[in-house]
Amino acid sequence: MPGGAAGGDDGAISMKNSDPAFKTWLDSNPPMVRHGLTEFHTAAGQSYFYTDGDVDTVWNGQVYTADGPLIERDSITRKLGIEVAEARLTIWARPADQVGYLSFVRAVKSGLLDDALVIIRDALFAIGEYAPRGTVHLFEGKAGEMEAGRFSVDMQVLSYLHQLNTRIPRGRFQPQCLRTLYDHGCGVDRAAWTRSLVAVAGSTRLSVRSTLDAPDNQFASGTLTGASGTNTGAARTVRSSASGVFELMTAMPADVSPGEVFTACPGCNRSMERCRSFNNSARFRGTPFVPQPEATV
Numbered sequence: 001m002p003g004g005a006a007g008g009d010d011g012a013i014s015m016k017n018s019d020p021a022f023k024t025w026l027d028s029n030p031p032m033v034r035h036g037l038t039e040f041h042t043a044a045g046q047s048y049f050y051t052d053g054d055v056d057t058v059w060n061g062q063v064y065t066a067d068g069p070l071i072e073r074d075s076i077t078r079k080l081g082i083e084v085a086e087a088r089l090t091i092w093a094r095p096a097d098q099v100g101y102l103s104f105v106r107a108v109k110s111g112l113l114d115d116a117l118v119i120i121r122d123a124l125f126a127i128g129e130y131a132p133r134g135t136v137h138l139f140e141g142k143a144g145e146m147e148a149g150r151f152s153v154d155m156q157v158l159s160y161l162h163q164l165n166t167r168i169p170r171g172r173f174q175p176q177c178l179r180t181l182y183d184h185g186c187g188v189d190r191a192a193w194t195r196s197l198v199a200v201a202g203s204t205r206l207s208v209r210s211t212l213d214a215p216d217n218q219f220a221s222g223t224l225t226g227a228s229g230t231n232t233g234a235a236r237t238v239r240s241s242a243s244g245v246f247e248l249m250t251a252m253p254a255d256v257s258p259g260e261v262f263t264a265c266p267g268c269n270r271s272m273e274r275c276r277s278f279n280n281s282a283r284f285r286g287t288p289f290v291p292q293p294e295a296t297v
Helices: 020-027 106-107 160-162 272-277
Strands: 032-041 046-052 057-059 061-064 068-076 086-093 119-126 132-148 151-159 197-198 207-208 224-226 237-241 245-248 260-264
Touching: 020 119, 020 132, 032 061, 032 068, 046 061, 068 106, 086 119, 086 132, 106 132, 106 151, 119 151, 132 160
Parallel strands: none
Antiparallel strands: 032 046, 032 119, 057 061, 068 086, 086 151, 119 132, 132 151, 197 260, 207 245, 224 237, 224 260, 237 245
């Protein structure tokens, strides 16, 4: 028997479901059982599906595992207008509950869940049935602020309206380029500049050594991402790169062993000189020759 709170009259159910049969069933005011379904889709492309029921839930061919962290919904707000709605989750995780190769709590501390897509649903069951009659989409957004304790994580989930939180006006007179590397305005092809490398002996969590032949500091301010081994999916900012050695801003979550594969993606300090190194000066959107305020008349 699926676990959860049973009830007949549930005015809190939001009709965010277009299945006519499901709506007809709800209109009959049946006794029901509710399971919470939560999805996490990381920026690295990994997906995790959990239910707070005592057995796994299958919906649309996807299994939501009951053998995972306990997820409590502290609050979900819905607001009219352009004020950002949010959800707050408290996630109780065991060391065995893992994201990739790390425990859930450690994965949060290592940044693996930064900007993750979070989807929150309710699955509704008829009493005595194991297959849900339907689901209700409650909230969807990006992971915001997170506070990790020893066995728990407090997570803020912000709706997509948060992406409108952009400084206006965007265009300003400044020496640095206003564009972001690899975006539509910049036009630099990320794939064309991304390189693959293999770690060699002498590598550490903060210093990855390789035989990659590239100009010094070509990857400074860029990212180094694990593609195989114990650091798969972990991305770190590159402090400097020279002679195939990548010095990182923060340590990789696991020891780097010879033979591990990484991908290196160049960064940009938004200077005209850096833009020229990408052969992209025609799209440079800075104003380095505008006099400083104290030099103007």
